[in-house]
Amino acid sequence: MLLSFRNDHKEHLNLLTKHSVDDIVYFCKLAIGFINNGPNNMMYNRTATNLNIEFHTVQNCIYGLINLLILACRHKLNEADFRDSILTIGFSCDQQNVLYEFYRSKSEEISEILKKQLIKDPYTYYNLDWRFEIQVSSRSLLDQVIPLITMDLVLKDKEKADELKHVFLEADPRNVMHITEELEKALAESKYRHLSRVPRTFIE
Template sequence: MILFLSELQKEHLSLLHRHSAQVLVDFCKLTLDYLNNGSNHKKNNIAAEKLDISVTCVQDLIHALAYLITEGCKHNLSESNFKSSLGIAGFSPEQQQVLVKLYNSKKSELSTALYQLQNKDPSYQDFLWRFEIQLASRNSQEEIRPMVTLNFIIATPKRVGQSEEDNNSIVSNKNDCMSPICVNSSIHDAKATSQCQNIINHMLLQCDLPNLLHLTNKLEEALKESKSQHVRKVQRSL
């Protein structure tokens, strides 16, 4: 896969084509600082004064570089594909080496942060079970059947940049599937999203032994299917 930038993004990046690789290195540092901590007006003003350009041009350039790096991480581009994308964007071989080095060094970190920003689906955390059986009853004439109580512990990521009260209100409204996810522009907030910041829900399920056996068989079939050649081809294509 190759990334194709818009003409406006290419225009913003064209400023780097007229300067040395060291200027690109400096802008890579500004871009990483922007991704981690948000816009830094003081550093942007210093860069604008050094290059004798407007602060708006500096900001547009940083945004274009950030888009280039994050899109590469989002699509998990190989080094060769990312380098080809840089060539199409107009970067020289020397500048390509600088950006590829940056991409390889930050790819894992940025991919994890982007996943945390985008991930909003519940995920499995733990599982508890209890075997229950009624030993005796004077009122019931039916056959005593053992039951199994299952407790699935599910974690739903909090929406980055919102308070816990906002997140709780979103989880309680299960029918509201159209609520847009709200995130801060800073990846620093995504890095702070850890397991302790998840919303924990308990899904209780009670079933008898025949149904439990049926559920076990279906899960084993799904696990076997997930290892099939067809599913692996789909995973590779995604």
């Protein structure tokens, strides 16, 4: 099977295609260092200076490599599928050789980590219904407008597919906007937080 990459992950991996094979070998070493010991900003600053690139570019290259490793291990890719997957990004044959060796050398350890970190959630998302309501008056206040958004979040039991759980939620538009902003921030940070669990597992 071929891996399906998120747009931001594609961008991070695409940064690596612009570097030489030796540079990619070095980035793989930095990624392994991240896995074993956590991030090393001093080393990343030095790398950025030596390669004449920005600090966050170095970080994104490392995140891209570790995400690639996690995805490949999760789907237990063989060599052919791994090469075909990264070929779609634009890696040359020599670059593919380096990345496959990176995957081959760390796949067993990462696979064990993924098994330990697997959280069994009994429910999965099924549907979301919502409606917009407005309370225009009450006995105490005859002139008022209170907008509310009512939601019915439907979850499906993974083991019993015919059983659904309804979670009813109610919030005003301002709170919904705040929740949306917080979820977007959490989504943006989730990649780094997910990666940060990898070195902690090794250290423990």
